[in-house]
Amino acid sequence: MLKSLKNQLVVALCLLVTVIGVVQGVSSYQLSKTGMSALLDMRLVQVAARLRDGLAESLPKNPARGTQDEGDVVAVVWKPGEALPFRTTDPSLHFPRDAQPGFTGVEVNDEHWRLFTRQEPTMTIQVAQRSSVRRELTTETAAVTLWPIAVLLPLVWIAVALIVRRSLSQLNQLGKEVQCIDMSHLQPLQTVGVPTEIKPFIHSINTMIERLADSIDKERKFIADAAHELRTPLTALQLQADNLAPHIYPGNQERFQELRKGIARAGGLITQLLRLARADAPMNGTPLSRVDLSAVVTGAVSDVLPIAISRGLDIGAEEMVNAHVRAIETDIGMAVKNLVSNAVRYTPDGGTIDLRMRRDGDMVWIDVVDTGPGIDEALLPRVFDRFFRANPDIEGSGLGLSIVKAIAARYGGDVTLANRKDGRSGIVASIGFPVEEVTESAAAVTDCA
Ligand SMILES: Nc1ncnc2c1ncn2[C@@H]1O[C@H](COP(=O)(O)OP(=O)(O)OP(=O)(O)O)[C@@H](O)[C@H]1O
Ligand SMILES: [Mg+2]
8 A cells, every 4th residue: 555655645744744733732731731720820820919919807717517519719817926827718727827838739628739839027818729620621721722723733734635646646647648559559648737847757758758758759660661662673583473373384283273372472471561651650741531331331342342252251241321421432442442441351152241331429430340250269369460370271371450440549539349249149240430520601502512
């Protein structure tokens, strides 16, 4: 739990605040007790002074016992030569007449008293108060000083937690942003409004992103160049093979056909590599057009129709939606075609392939549903990896879905592949793009045209 920076800060700050609060509480409690005690002492001194100034005479000579309240101050006045107090407010209390002048503590009738003795030439004045009453008074008063701290401490804890959480939320936000970095569109992180402490961190990440983008770009260029360079000698090889074909002995024909197939496979791989390099490359201002998705879908179906018919595949497009996407038309065509050709390639003869369109918020989706063998669930997450092939028995370069993914990402779309959930075996491959909404004025212009 204390591995979290937030928790560490909250615990440390709360502990600090608590220690300060406790020290402050204890000291104000003690101070207030001492202050209250001094006040009570002062009262005893003042009462003694009043008695000296003449009030002693006004005390009753024989006061009734027990008429005094527990908390009251008891006053006793002695005259020289007299064995009993000259005046007293409680005759049952016998304070030691010879007590030291000033404040002393005495035990009388099993109770502890705080006694103030004042020696005058004409009289001795003693004023006393029960220590238990004084304790009660000082404790009550001192306890009141603890209330503000007791109420404030939990509030400060909550404030600390909220402030720390708020301050660190920007770190969390940064973490989320880094997590969401799209490898196909590497963009530097924003530094506007970011706390100064986090800025160096973001600068380092941005430098890393720059280097990464640079190396990805170099890799992309290398693949494109390599594919391009390989295409010419391979075409020459293919021509040579074509020219050689009539001169091959019948006994070598089978091996020669294998050679031609190999050349064709290499050609296919190079074509896919070039397509992937193109789909991955930045668009650099290539003009976009308004692509009619339903036309793309019907186009993809017609392209594979001859091979589908020859293999007894029932292929068709249904639930068409009128939707357009702003894109390079060949990109959208290639993405849909790759999904459809996968369905044709991996569905056994006599199967069914359905193409459907659907709107979902501001996205339009094309689903290609087949009745093929589907893909092992464990392998599904890897199908978009380059050169990954779940079914090595059937020929392919393993780049088709990578191309589809790159094209979808290029236009802010998405592609998904899943096994059918309707109890039948097969794949549902879906590609979605943000719909280009037609504004009224644009529609009017289109209508006029
Ligand atoms: N409709 C499908 N049914 C079953 N398996 C599929 C389907 N679509 C894709 N796959 C599996 O996913 C793998 C990757 O597909 P991908 O299109 O990327 O490559 P490929 O078809 O092998 O080669 P190519 O580059 O020629 O398209 C395929 O090899 C195949 O095993
Ligand atoms: Mg494919």
